[in-house]
Amino acid sequence: MRGRRQLGQDARRHAELPAPVLRGVIAALLLALxxxxxxxxxxxxxxxxxxxxxxxxxxxxDPAIHGIATxxxxxxxxxxxxxxxxxxxxAGIDGLPYAGWYLVQANHQSWVDIFALQYTLNRRIPFLKFxxxxxxxxxxxxxxxWWALEFxxxxxxxxxxxxxxxxxRDEDRETxxxxxxxxxxxxxxxxxxxxxxRFTLPKHAAQASPYRHLLKPKAxxxxxxxxxxxxxxxxxxxxxxxxxxGRPTFWQFMCGRVPEIVMRVHRRPxxxxxxxxxxxxxxxxxxxxxxWLADLWAEKDAEIERLLAERRDPA
Numbered sequence: 001m002r003g004r005r006q007l008g009q010d011a012r013r014h015a016e017l018p019a020p021v022l023r024g025v026i027a028a029l030l031l032a033l034x035x036x037x038x039x040x041x042x043x044x045x046x047x048x049x050x051x052x053x054x055x056x057x058x059x060x061x062d063p064a065i066h067g068i069a070t071x072x073x074x075x076x077x078x079x080x081x082x083x084x085x086x087x088x089x090x091a092g093i094d095g096l097p098y099a100g101w102y103l104v105q106a107n108h109q110s111w112v113d114i115f116a117l118q119y120t121l122n123r124r125i126p127f128l129k130f131x132x133x134x135x136x137x138x139x140x141x142x143x144x145x146w147w148a149l150e151f152x153x154x155x156x157x158x159x160x161x162x163x164x165x166x167x168x169r170d171e172d173r174e175t176x177x178x179x180x181x182x183x184x185x186x187x188x189x190x191x192x193x194x195x196x197x198r199f200t201l202p203k204h205a206a207q208a209s210p211y212r213h214l215l216k217p218k219a220x221x222x223x224x225x226x227x228x229x230x231x232x233x234x235x236x237x238x239x240x241x242x243x244x245x246g247r248p249t250f251w252q253f254m255c256g257r258v259p260e261i262v263m264r265v266h267r268r269p270x271x272x273x274x275x276x277x278x279x280x281x282x283x284x285x286x287x288x289x290x291x292w293l294a295d296l297w298a299e300k301d302a303e304i305e306r307l308l309a310e311r312r313d314p315a
Contacts, residue, residue, distance in 0.1 A: 023083055024255035030079035031254075038072035039145050046148035055185075062186040066127045069149055073122040080119060086258050088120075092265030096124050100187055101232040103225060103270065104128060106239035107214055107300060108193040111250040113241055116261055117191070125237065126187040131176075131221055152179035154221075173224055173280070180228030189237070190229075192221050194293060199247070211301040213308075219289045223279035230275025236268040240300050244311045262307050268296075 042065065049061050080086075102125050106117060118128060130146075134153045137143040146153075154172050183190060194217035197203065209216050226233070242262040252258060271292065277285035 020255035020257055024251060027079060027083045027254040027256075030083070031076065034072065034075040034079065035141060035145070038068055038075065039141060039148075042068045042072075042145060042148050058182075059185060065149065066186065066188075069127050070122060073118045076115065077119050077122065080115070083256065084253070084258070085256050086253075087260045089260060089262045090120055090265070091263075092267070093120060093124055096237070096265075096267065097234070098123070098125060100126070100234040101183070101229070102126065102189040102235060102237050103222070103233045104189050104191045104237040104239065105194055105222065106191075106241055107199065107304070108195050108197065109199045109241065109243065109247045110253075112243075112248050112253045112258065112261075113193075115253070116241060116263065117239060120239075120263055120265070121189070121237075126189045128189045128191045129179075129183065130191045131179075150179065150182055152176060172220075176221065176224040177228050180225060184229045184232050190225050190233075192225065194218055194222060194297070211297060213304040214297055214301050217293050217297045219286075219293050220279070222293065223274075223277075223286075223289050226270065226274045227277070227279060230270065233270055233275075236270050238266045238268050238296060238300070240264040240266075240303050240307075242304055242307045244308060264303060264307070 045061050045065050045068070049057060049065075104117075104121070104125070106113060114130070121128060127149075129149065129151055131152050131154050132146060134155045137147060137153050139146075152175050154175055180190070195215040196218045197215070199213075199215055203215055207216050240263065242264075243258065243260075244262060245259050248258045274289060274292070277288070279286055279289060
């Protein structure tokens with residue numbers, strides 16, 4: 001009875017919200033205000049760490065910086081609950097130990113994925129850190145915030161550039177190595193999207209992907225993270241994200257036009273041998289990593305199909 005009453009209250013509250021575009025403007029303003037509020041202390045501590053680059057200072061300031069980021073995400077979750085009528089169907093997050101280090105991976109369809117992951121996992125596992133494209137450092141305010149939070153910025157080289165200059169591959173390896181050395185000091189969750197880009201039907205067709213709902217996964221970033229700090233990782237947190245009503249844009253989400261988000265979270269062991277192999281030089285080890293990830297991806301693809309089928313043909 002209490003659950004029905006709460007659903008009724010939520011329905012009435014969201015029914016009173018303004019029209020979608022106005023709702024999107026309100027959500028955007030709340031997002032901007034929350035971001036500017038928390039960026040002020042974040043930038044101050046990041047600058048202090050920059051001018052005092054000592055291990056003791058880092059060990060003292062990193063937990064405080066993560067605490068600011070956690071409260072920032074909690075503020076985002078608050079305006080999302082206030083303005084969004086989205087129904088969340090989430091399973092697998094109960095009982096995740098907060099302390100420790102995690103490698104987190106998910107399928108990637110939209111910028112909404114990041115907000116969904118933060119909404120679901122914030123304060124359940126340590127703060128999520130993402131690998132970002134180098135160009136994103138120029139995003140106003142947010143680029144500086146990601147720098148302050150020490151998100152690694154990765155350079156994307158075309159296949160032609162890599163063939164012409166194979167040494168370019170070492171740039172991202174070194175970026176990953178340096179980032180993971182910092183991550184190993186304070187409990188952190190390292191986030192990876194193995195597909196490397198957001199799913200679209202043209203990309204799916206161009207790849208001739210063997211999966212129905214996914215692009216082919218790339219194992220490089222995962223293998224580099226495992227090599228750099230694999231023994232620190234408690235486990236792999238494998239997240240499946242489904243939008244039953246279609247992949248949304250971020251603006252559609254802000255306007256409240258995402259009726260439902262489905263997430264399934266699986267905590268998986270990481271084979272100990274994966275923490276010691278040489279991905280770049282050992283072909284047999286590389287094949288092991290690819291095979292393991294391909295099996296996980298096939299399972300994820302089947303899970304997405306099952307979740308969509310349940311909504312097409314409810315029992």
